[in-house]
Structures are given as structure tokens and as C-alpha cells.
Amino acid sequence: MRAVLGLLGAVVVLGVFSSVVRTLVLPRPARSGFTRAVRATLYLPFQAVADRCRTAAAKDRVLAPVAPMSLLVTLVLWLASFMVGYALLEAAVSDLGPKAALMEAGSSLFTLGFASSSRSALTAVDFCAAATGPIVIALQIGYLPALYGAYARRETAVTLLQSRAGSPPWGPEILARHAQADLLDSLQELFGDWERWSAEVAESHTTYPVLIHFRSARDTRNWLVSLLAVMDAAALHLAFNPTLPQTQVRLALRAGFVCLRDLADVRGIAYDADPSPGDAIELDEATFLQGVERMREQGFPMERTPERAWPHFKGWRVNYEALAYRLAHDIDAVPAPWSGPRRTTSAIMAPVTPVDRRPVG
Incomplete structure (x- = not known):
């Protein structure tokens, strides 16, 4: 005994x-x-x-x-x-x-x-x-300072994105606001910042998986929805303007879906590691056109028509949509446009969009 x-x-x-x-x-x-x-x-x-x-x-x-x-x-x-x-x-x-x-x-x-x-x-x-x-x-x-330090760095970028992407964030809103405020040249810097952000989140959130469930200070912000918005903005940028500089945009997009895949590996979520650009996505073309209309209203330049850009956008989004939707469902992220369903039926919160007022004369 x-x-x-x-x-x-x-x-x-x-x-x-x-x-x-x-x-x-x-x-x-x-x-x-x-x-x-x-x-x-x-x-x-x-x-x-x-x-x-x-x-x-x-x-x-x-x-x-x-x-x-x-x-x-x-x-x-x-x-x-x-x-x-x-x-x-x-x-x-x-x-x-x-x-x-x-x-x-x-x-x-x-x-x-x-x-x-x-x-x-x-x-x-x-x-x-x-x-x-x-x-x-x-x-x-000793573990808590490292944990909350990573959380603070994550949330700083999420908070900074609010003025660029609405609250909750939305991919077309990022491009629309930059066009509205004549800040299109700063998009490359934004994508560069989020490439580094994705790498840091992939490192910290796989080492400390509990951070995945840490929520933002405000109910209209969420780290995953913010990442999805930036990735959608990058995919839209690539789909509509193939002749503009693409290196940083592609790197940000790739860093984003690599980050999601690293988190999926930690959580044991299966995914297609090599999807075909022709695979179906859940976002439909009518919803896509609504976002495009928001961009057009604010003067975002488009080399391709929406009909020609749609297959290219699908080809990019197929790399990350399913994982982003699954994680957003699992953590019950704030319901936002283009971010998939949640556990319970909730009204999708449209981004709050202030008008860029400028002096006349």
C-alpha cells in the first residue's frame, strides 16, 4: 500500500x-x-x-x-x-x-x-x-510581467488602428480613410508595422496561449478582428492596384496568415496549408461590393474594376479566412463586418466613421 x-x-x-x-x-x-x-x-x-x-x-x-x-x-x-x-x-x-x-x-x-x-x-x-x-x-x-508586457504591446497597435480602421475595425474602412485623408502614402508604413506585430503576436501567443483569450479594454476592439481588417486591406490593395508597390503589402499579408496558422497549431485546429486560389470562401461577392463601394465613395484609386478584382481578392483571402473565422468564433470576438459568425446571433457592429473635416479657403 x-x-x-x-x-x-x-x-x-x-x-x-x-x-x-x-x-x-x-x-x-x-x-x-x-x-x-x-x-x-x-x-x-x-x-x-x-x-x-x-x-x-x-x-x-x-x-x-x-x-x-x-x-x-x-x-x-x-x-x-x-x-x-x-x-x-x-x-x-x-x-x-x-x-x-x-x-x-x-x-x-x-x-x-x-x-x-x-x-x-x-x-x-x-x-x-x-x-x-x-x-x-x-x-x-516573474511570468506576469512578461505576459502583461506582451498584452500591452499587442493592444497599443490595436488602439492605434482605431483611427484608421473604425471601431470595430474593417478592411475596406482602412483604405477608405486613408483615401479620404490623403494618406495613401502611409499605407506602406502601416503594413510594415503590422508585419512586425504579427510576428510578435505569433511568438508571444504561442508561448503564452492564455493571451489569445485576453480581451481589449473596450468592447469594440479586438486583436483578431484588427488583424483580419489589416489583412483584408492588404488583399484589397493587391487585388485592385497590381502596379503599385506590393512588397510590404505582401509581407504583411503573409505574416498575418502565418501568425494565424501558428496559433491554430497551438490550439490543435486543422487547416489547409496549401489552399488553391480558386477555392470557395464564405464572404460573398455582394458583401464584397458593399465594402468596395465604401472605398469608392472616399476616392480610393482602383486600377481594376470590382468584377476583375474579386477573383484576385478571393485568391488572397482563401489563405486566412477560415482560420480567422474559427478563432473569432472560439474567443467570441466583437461582431464586425467580414469577420464571420459568432456563437450566438449578434448584430454586426458597423465601424464608427468620423468625417475628416478640413478648413475651407
Whole structure:
């Protein structure tokens, strides 16, 4: 019986230690079943409430605490699991009962010292437990600045995009606003910034997958919808104006769908790695023409007609549409034009578009 308790305790301690290392220490994508199970379990009741909300703003308020709260719950469950695992080891090397073993393990794990034993076998387990508690807490404390630093950098670009893309953002709105304000020359800089942004998000959100569920400070903003808007703007730019400089636009577009594929790999989402430009997409031509009309109203230059540009736009969008729609559905992103369905039927929020007023005379 003691051998079984010892084996079970070792499995628990080593399993939780593996989860801690994969989540907090390893600087590369490493899936932890423990942390995924915690997040999924915590997510269910909040999502059930959010599904009953009638507005996107109410849904966002319900879902906003889930990801940060999962960090705290994960730490508590790590420590609780370590305490159970060390208690099993304590019981395996002594004649302590369940209550006494838990007290011995808890006293050592949290370095309280109110329960101790002079037995050498127990002392060895106590030393291991005493080292584990502070190390796990210190790692979690060091983990939070890196996590929130990556979140802040992500949200800075999302907030800056609001004046260029509406709120919530929309691909045609980016091109329309730049044409309206005579800022078409700055599009190359925008696409360059979002190429770097996509690379950074791919790195941080695969290393710390919980960031995928961190929501923006305002319910009309979302990192995924912003990325989709920039990618749509790039695809529209390439489809309508083939003779204009394309290098930076193509790089931004490619960085965007590579980012989405990296996130899909972490979440275990299947996708076509080599889609054909002729494959079907969910966005229909009538909806596409509505966006084109918004661009035309504001004077965006178009070398191709919408009919000729549509196949080219489809050929670009097929690379990222399905993944963007799937992730937007999974995280219940703000409903926005050209961003696919959500878990529950919600009115699509049209981008708020201020008029660029200029002095006359």
C-alpha cells in the first residue's frame, strides 16, 4: 500500500512540475493538459452566461475576467496538487494518516513550519516540498510581467488602428480613410508595422496561449478582428492596384496568415496549408461590393474594376479566412463586418466613421 501511495504521489508531483515548466519556463510552444483543463473548466460557466447576453458589450463584460482569473486559479490548483502529491509521499514513507500527512506537506510547502518530524525520510520530503512552494510562486510572479508586457504591446497597435480602421475595425474602412485623408502614402508604413506585430503576436501567443483569450479594454476592439481588417486591406490593395508597390503589402499579408496558422497549431485546429486560389470562401461577392463601394465613395484609386478584382481578392483571402473565422468564433470576438459568425446571433457592429473635416479657403 505504501508503494502505491509513493508511486501515486510521485506521479502527481512530477506531473504538476511538468505543467509548471511547460507553462512558465519553456520559451517555446508547449501544450500543458493541466492548464488547458483549468481554462476550459473555468470558461464554461462564463460562456454559458455570455451566450444569454443580448449585446456584444454585455458579452464582453462577462468574458473579460476569464483569462486573468484562470492565471490565479491555475496557481492555486498547482499548489493544491503539490500539497496532495507531497502528502501521498509523506504517507508512503511514514505511518502518518491522511490528515497528518496533509498538515505535514502543507506546513513544508508553504514554509510555515508548524508541523515537522525528526525522521530522515520525512525530512527529505519536507525539504523538497519547502523548495517547491516558493519556486512556483516566484515563477508565477516573474511570468506576469512578461505576459502583461506582451498584452500591452499587442493592444497599443490595436488602439492605434482605431483611427484608421473604425471601431470595430474593417478592411475596406482602412483604405477608405486613408483615401479620404490623403494618406495613401502611409499605407506602406502601416503594413510594415503590422508585419512586425504579427510576428510578435505569433511568438508571444504561442508561448503564452492564455493571451489569445485576453480581451481589449473596450468592447469594440479586438486583436483578431484588427488583424483580419489589416489583412483584408492588404488583399484589397493587391487585388485592385497590381502596379503599385506590393512588397510590404505582401509581407504583411503573409505574416498575418502565418501568425494565424501558428496559433491554430497551438490550439490543435486543422487547416489547409496549401489552399488553391480558386477555392470557395464564405464572404460573398455582394458583401464584397458593399465594402468596395465604401472605398469608392472616399476616392480610393482602383486600377481594376470590382468584377476583375474579386477573383484576385478571393485568391488572397482563401489563405486566412477560415482560420480567422474559427478563432473569432472560439474567443467570441466583437461582431464586425467580414469577420464571420459568432456563437450566438449578434448584430454586426458597423465601424464608427468620423468625417475628416478640413478648413475651407
